[in-house]
Amino acid sequence: MNFVDYLEYLGEDPNTKVIIAYVEGLKEKEGHRFIGVAKEVTKKKPIIVLKVGRTGSGSKAAKSHTGSLAGSDSVYDAAFKQAGVLRVEKIEDLLDVAAAFTSQPIPRGKNVGVLTSGGGFGVVIADACEKLRLSLPPLSPRTIEEINDILPSRWPHANPVDMVGGAVGLKMYQIIEALFRADEIDGITTAGGIGYSNSAAELGEIGRLIERMKEYKKPFLPSVVYGEEVVKVIRKKGLSTYDTPERAVEVLSSLVKYGEYLRRSL
Incomplete structure (x- = not known):
């Protein structure tokens, strides 16, 4: 099973209210499927992602660690936005945001x-x-x-x-x-x-x-x-x-x- 398989499973799991993920990169040909699955999941529950490898050094480290295709960071940003995935910058943000979604109402606007x-x-x-x-x-x-x-x-x-x-x-x-x-x-x-x-x-x-x-x-x-x-x-x-x-x-x-x-x- 790969990352998108797990995402699809957790999206269907009634006991999972919020999905958080640490992502170094997607494998080749996973991108289109990821967007499709994520779009369906985010209609039901939030997906919060810490995507690392923003810099050249980080991208190189991710590739050597898992063999992931780190790719252009702007491409990931666009994919996340298209699918309604929330991207955070730090591990503490990942936990803070996930905790908020379990207890806070969704605001009707940005005021x-x-x-x-x-x-x-x-x-x-x-x-x-x-x-x-x-x-x-x-x-x-x-x-x-x-x-x-x-x-x-x-x-x-x-x-x-x-x-x-x-x-x-x-x-x-x-x-x-x-x-x-x-x-x-x-x-x-x-x-x-x-x-x-x-x-x-x-x-x-x-x-x-x-x-x-x-x-x-x-x-x-x-x-x-x-x-x-x-x-x-x-x-x-x-x-x-x-x-x-x-x-x-x-x-x-x-x-x-x-x-x-x-x-x-x-």
Whole structure:
């Protein structure tokens, strides 16, 4: 059996929800079959691939290791895009993205709502979103009005939402839920703030928020989470936390790309 045979088998397996693969290259004449099989599989479940051999040295190493035809990297990129396969750059991305697909809803679009504990995090996330072609839409008057009732008047009235030191305790979760309710937002990421108090009340609130996330059907990817107990609650509820805002945005980008592919395939 070859790589495409395994892919076809896992695509039909009802117990497999997400397929991840490390690929050095395809054998000669496997390319067309791969695209056909992958197209059918990605209609049902995501395929996430770490394709190595981007550089000349890496391509040479792949050939000596398995005899694979590494081929032009741009050709692989085009094939993956045509078939709806998600390509990642690092092993940790492979695992992060796979975990997200087991627990997060698929966003209906690419509009990201951002909540941060400081302006610097907002700039980092804005750069990451633009690089990955995600949008930071302006907040609607309705959403701004909701947040006005929570934060001090000096908050920037913009997306990313900078808490300017005003979202103490459970107020942060009220803002996150306002973003969940916002029609202009398809997915949410945060940086800092969550877990700051690490109190019993906060532990309960983050658990309830994740349950409500399922009702809104919008992904929620928290980064730079403070408090070991809060992290435990988040993971117990099936979600991941991310060490950096960029990692959270990269995962969200994969969810968005897959959603776009599914809508194009209808």
